[in-house]
Amino acid sequence: DEFEGGGLDCLVLLKEVDDPRMFGVAVLDGEGRVVRLVEKPAVPPSNLALVGVYVFSSRVHDAVERIKPSWRGELEITDAIQEMVNMGCRVGARVLDSWWIDTGKKDDVLTANAIVLDEYAVRDVRGEVVDSRVEGRVRVDEGARIVKSVVRGPCVIGRNCVVENSFIGPYTSIGDGCRIINSSVEYCVVMEGAVVENVGRLEESLIGRNARVVRREKGNAVRMHVGDFSEVEV
Structure with missing residues (x-):
């Protein structure tokens, strides 16, 4: 409702975090609109982390056409949102007051x-x-x-x-x-x-x-098939 009723081109969800250096970070203006996004900044301009939930209008396609792949060779969603800001799109934000956990580990x-x-x-x-x-x-x-x-x-x-x-x-x-x-x-x-x-x-x-x-009963040997970046404690 906030997205449709507010005439927004993009709405992002944010959460205050203790260490913003590990996240994409948003800077808001006095009206709560996004004016800048920074990906994993060494010196964070705010503590408002992107939580990975976004709502877009069709104008995001125009932004994607204008950006270039990052150093990873991928088109980054944060770059697309920043380009929408640069294009003058209305990018709103809502700061979560409930719990949120980055489940990357x-x-x-x-x-x-x-x-x-x-x-x-x-x-x-x-x-x-x-x-x-x-x-x-x-x-x-x-x-x-x-x-x-x-x-x-x-x-x-x-x-x-x-x-x-x-x-x-x-x-x-x-x-x-x-x-x-x-x-x-x-x-x-x-x-x-x-x-x-x-x-x-x-x-x-x-x-x-x-x-x-x-666990097999034969001997004390351990047999494993462990994928990349796995963690095993025996």
Whole structure:
């Protein structure tokens, strides 16, 4: 409504941050309009960081046609917005007064997950629970099976998951189609289709889609298939 009713060509969301050097930063005039954008400045002109939410009119296409690729070889959205300012477009801003986390790193994803679960998790058990305890604000979606396990909220278990002989601790989100077998999982995000099996204790971890974290009984050797920029603690 603010975008359509205000006659704006662009609306950006901003958040006050402690260290603006890590973000794109906006400078506003006295009416709250964007007059300048700086990407990751060494000396920040403000503490208002771009959070990555934008609304544009069709004039953004004209701005994109006028800018050049950055040193990364890409057309940058901050350059396009700055060009809209240069073109005389009306670029408005709204400063968030609620929480916001830049989820570019694993620990930030886990923190955001915990905040969302704290605020929105409710008890809603729609799956099958067999010889198990489900405690607190736990959502178990349709088709999921909890067998001989303990699940303690706040947490979410997606559709068609199997949790067997396991402990699912607080602040854990498990995506659809996962299998958690003979394991303890706490303060984790386990994404769709992942398998965690025979892992004594898994905590503060982010497990990607269709990943497998499995402990074998043979010897003490560790076998891994680890992608670029990954982090493994053994």
